Amino acid sequence: xxxxxxxxxxxxxxxxxxxxxxxxxxxxxxxxxxxxxxxxxxxxxxxxxxxxxxxxxxxxxxxxxxxxxxxxxxxxxxxxxxxxxxxxxxxxxxxxxxxxxxxxxxxxxxxxxxxxxxxxxxxxxxxxxxxxxxxxxxxxxxxxxxxxxxxxxxxxxxxxxxxxxxxxxxxxxxxxxxxxxxxxxxxxxxxxxxxxxxxxxxxxxxxxxxxxxxxxxxxxxxxxxxxxxxxxxxxxxxxxxxxxxxxxxxxxxxxxxxxxxxxxxxxxxxxxxxxxxxxxxxxxxxxxxxxxxxxxxxxxxxxxxxxxxxxxxxxxxxxxxx
Amino acid sequence: xxxxxxxxxxxxxxxxxxxxxxxxxxxxxxxxxxxxxxxxxxxxxxxxxxxxxxxxxxxxxxxxxxxxxxxxxxxxxxxxxxxxxxxxxxxxxxxxxxxxxxxxxxxxxxxxxxxxxxxxxxxxxxxxxxxxxxxxxxxxxxxxxxxxxxxxxxxxxxxxxxxxxxxxxxxxxxxxxxxxxxxxxxxxxxxxxxxxxxxxxxxxxxxxxxxxxxxxxxxxxxxxxxxxx
Amino acid sequence: xxxxxxxxxxxxxxxxxxxxxxxxxxxxxxxxxxxxxxxxxxxxxxxxxxxxxxxxxxxxxxxxxxxxxxxxxxxxxxxxxxxxxxxxxxxxxxxxxxxxxxxxxxxxxxxxxxxxxxxxxxxxxxxxxxxxxxxxxxxxxxxxxxxxxxxxxxxxxxxxxxxxxxxxxxxxxxxxxxxxxxxxxxxxxxxxxxxxxxxxxxxxxxxxxxxxxxxxxxxxxxxxxxxxxxxxxxxxxxxxxxxxxxxx
Numbered sequence: 001x002x003x004x005x006x007x008x009x010x011x012x013x014x015x016x017x018x019x020x021x022x023x024x025x026x027x028x029x030x031x032x033x034x035x036x037x038x039x040x041x042x043x044x045x046x047x048x049x050x051x052x053x054x055x056x057x058x059x060x061x062x063x064x065x066x067x068x069x070x071x072x073x074x075x076x077x078x079x080x081x082x083x084x085x086x087x088x089x090x091x092x093x094x095x096x097x098x099x100x101x102x103x104x105x106x107x108x109x110x111x112x113x114x115x116x117x118x119x120x121x122x123x124x125x126x127x128x129x130x131x132x133x134x135x136x137x138x139x140x141x142x143x144x145x146x147x148x149x150x151x152x153x154x155x156x157x158x159x160x161x162x163x164x165x166x167x168x169x170x171x172x173x174x175x176x177x178x179x180x181x182x183x184x185x186x187x188x189x190x191x192x193x194x195x196x197x198x199x200x201x202x203x204x205x206x207x208x209x210x211x212x213x214x215x216x217x218x219x220x221x222x223x224x225x226x227x228x229x230x231x232x233x234x235x236x237x238x239x240x241x242x243x244x245x246x247x248x249x250x251x252x253x254x255x256x257x258x259x260x261x262x263x264x265x266x267x268x269x270x271x272x273x274x275x276x277x278x279x280x281x282x283x284x285x286x287x288x289x290x291x292x293x294x295x296x297x298x299x300x301x302x303x304x305x306x307x308x309x310x311x312x313x314x315x316x317x318x319x320x321x322x
Numbered sequence: 323x324x325x326x327x328x329x330x331x332x333x334x335x336x337x338x339x340x341x342x343x344x345x346x347x348x349x350x351x352x353x354x355x356x357x358x359x360x361x362x363x364x365x366x367x368x369x370x371x372x373x374x375x376x377x378x379x380x381x382x383x384x385x386x387x388x389x390x391x392x393x394x395x396x397x398x399x400x401x402x403x404x405x406x407x408x409x410x411x412x413x414x415x416x417x418x419x420x421x422x423x424x425x426x427x428x429x430x431x432x433x434x435x436x437x438x439x440x441x442x443x444x445x446x447x448x449x450x451x452x453x454x455x456x457x458x459x460x461x462x463x464x465x466x467x468x469x470x471x472x473x474x475x476x477x478x479x480x481x482x483x484x485x486x487x488x489x490x491x492x493x494x495x496x497x498x499x500x501x502x503x504x505x506x507x508x509x510x511x512x513x514x515x516x517x518x519x520x521x522x523x524x525x526x527x528x529x530x531x532x533x534x535x536x537x538x539x540x541x542x543x544x545x546x547x548x549x550x551x
Numbered sequence: 552x553x554x555x556x557x558x559x560x561x562x563x564x565x566x567x568x569x570x571x572x573x574x575x576x577x578x579x580x581x582x583x584x585x586x587x588x589x590x591x592x593x594x595x596x597x598x599x600x601x602x603x604x605x606x607x608x609x610x611x612x613x614x615x616x617x618x619x620x621x622x623x624x625x626x627x628x629x630x631x632x633x634x635x636x637x638x639x640x641x642x643x644x645x646x647x648x649x650x651x652x653x654x655x656x657x658x659x660x661x662x663x664x665x666x667x668x669x670x671x672x673x674x675x676x677x678x679x680x681x682x683x684x685x686x687x688x689x690x691x692x693x694x695x696x697x698x699x700x701x702x703x704x705x706x707x708x709x710x711x712x713x714x715x716x717x718x719x720x721x722x723x724x725x726x727x728x729x730x731x732x733x734x735x736x737x738x739x740x741x742x743x744x745x746x747x748x749x750x751x752x753x754x755x756x757x758x759x760x761x762x763x764x765x766x767x768x769x770x771x772x773x774x775x776x777x778x779x780x781x782x783x784x785x786x787x788x789x790x791x792x793x794x795x796x797x798x799x
Binding site for chain 2: 715
């Protein structure tokens with residue numbers, strides 16, 4: 001009797017669909033709180049793309065005090081999202097980290113301004129302007145690199161230390177204010193446009209500065225020990241991001257984000273999604289997640305120029321391009 | 323000059339037992355009088371009631387023309403300056419001439435440069451008494467203010483106070499039966515509230531300097547006081 | 552007193568650092584997670600002068616904030632000590648308002664006052680004000696009956712004398728509270744700088760956090776600790792001198 005029971009059990013296990021097998025537990029630490037900038041991540045989760053790859057993923061929101069690279073090294077996370085400057089600094093300090101995908105092809109960090117204040121035709125229009133930057137954050141280095149590349153000395157502009165409070169910008173004490181174009185940029189832009197203001201955005205990439213933003217990272221050890229897990233995770237995640245850029249998934253994408261970001265209304269989320277799609281897939285769906293090596297090299301160079309690293313790290317060695 | 327208590331009833335908030343029930347007593351003439359009784363019968367409480375430190379129940383009558391002061395042995399002088407300085411500061415100008423004499427009487431002349439905390443317990447009680455004696459008062463209740471003072475000096479102080487202030491009324495609260503019997507005039511013995519009357523008047527010998535008590539009379543007065551208690 | 556404070560701090564800091572380094576070397580962590588000794592040394596060489604200046608900047612704001620809060624706490628404490636309706640209202644208000652965490656209302660302060668000196672000062676003052684206030688109200692409301700009795704009996708009691716007696720009798724408690732509140736004032740200033748100011752050691756910590764640079768944070772912590780130890784030591788010496796001058 002027990003022999004036949006064992007045989008049946010064996011056959012059930014053998015013939016069981018993949019989903020019935022134990023999934024790998026994976027912790028994924030995001031860079032920031034869940035908002036439209038993480039739409040692909042939440043879609044991969046909500047649409048079951050991780051599950052299809054036999055992955056039980058715990059999405060952990062990030063924040064200013066969270067650092068995915070440290071968590072990878074300490075074993076608290078399997079994958080994470082980090083900005084390019086974080087990755088380069090970590091590599092410079094010997095952190096065993098690799099980049100497996102680049103989420104934003106265009107850095108969402110841009111500068112908002114009132115169009116009636118001035119017209120931005122070229123970099124020279126920035127001369128004499130009061131420009132907001134967050135000292136110590138990558139917008140400082142992006143702006144400095146932009147000015148440097150445009151041949152504008154730092155004493156030709158006035159740099160203003162920026163905080164989360166936008167009052168100095170609204171009061172026009174500052175001419176340009178750094179925002180994430182796909183989230184804050186939309187919210188502020190909407191409210192200003194409702195108030196009858198015309199606003200514009202300064203895109204650093206148009207001035208030749210392509211500073212890489214958020215990327216997906218894992219540890220070298222994980223890549224070496226379990227490349228299949230890394231492949232499955234990467235595949236499911238990028239499927240989520242492709243869905244995020246697919247018009248067919250629009251409502252699902254908005255609903256997925258809205259579950260976490262309850263303070264942003266649906267119309268704003270809709271616009272935020274469109275802007276996010278533009279930043280994630282400017283060259284079409286099949287390039288989503290592509291690692292832009294030239295942009296990484298430029299990012300490294302900017303960090304070297306502004307003393308954020310004290311020697312070249314050869315960042316391309318840490319970029320895992322399929 | 324008079325202090326009268328008529329049918330006083332008093333109970334501390336939360337206390338099970340009344341401290342005073344129909345308490346009647348009076349001090350109506352100058353001199354050194356005593357309030358005597360065993361511990362816990364309410365001598366200090368009565369002093370506080372009379373002086374107004376505790377909200378007085380109905381029935382307390384005191385002459386308001388001149389202040390009535392209440393001094394007790396737990397008082398301290400602030401330690402931020404020497405006792406001599408403090409004494410000068412709290413003495414009305416017309417009483418300054420008494421300072422020297424009182425300090426001498428209390429054996430404190432050589433200590434005026436010291437802080438209060440540096441004095442012995444007996445010295446602390448005496449300086450406290452001195453600062454009350456240089457005030458303008460009509461009635462002074464002094465509650466165990468000569469505790470920790472040697473017998474001879476206590477005698478000396480009590481006798482000289484009587485001599486120096488013949489027009490004032492002193493109510494001396496003490497457990498010292500010989501002292502009370504010897505030097506006080508009206509001795510009110512306060513008793514537990516279960517006993518009626520709660521206060522019994524006996525007469526002390528009220529001796530002055532150069533007078534010696536007859537030992538049998540003193541024993542008799544002491545016996546009366548103890549019996550009354 | 553002063554050298555004891557500094558020695559205690561150095562001991563604790565060194566122990567903490569050794570523990571971190573032990574964790575780093577035992578688990579083979581990179582300099583990114585926990586900076587190694589040489590990286591720390593190099594970072595200290597690079598930033599210590601700047602951080603020391605910023606530490607003094609932060610401390611100066613904390614001192615002004617603390618002084619303001621001491622004055623305010625004494626003012627309110629003196630008014631609130633009385634068993635009058637005004638005193639009762641002041642006391643109740645003081646106890647209730649202190650229940651609000653200042654950090655939670657900090658953003659409003661920054662919006663109203665901007666992110667400059669005033670906001671830092673205000674937050675520093677507010678953070679150390681409430682514990683000070685509670686102590687001062689407690690001390691000023693508690694009669695020292697064995698001293699006050701004479702002055703009340705003789706009709707000499709004035710509010711100034713009452714305050715003087717109560718302050719004098721609780722001098723040790725007051726100096727301890729004031730010395731302790733310096734920690735809160737400094738913490739308040741650092742929090743303010745961390746949240747939204749554009750100067751001071753807290754601002755540097757924020758930048759270091761942006762840059763994921765733990766070495767800079769450790770150097771900043773050293774500067775904060777040493778500055779605070781010196782300041783507290785000096786306050787204790789001052790308190791001791793005041794006590795000595797008043798009692799000897």
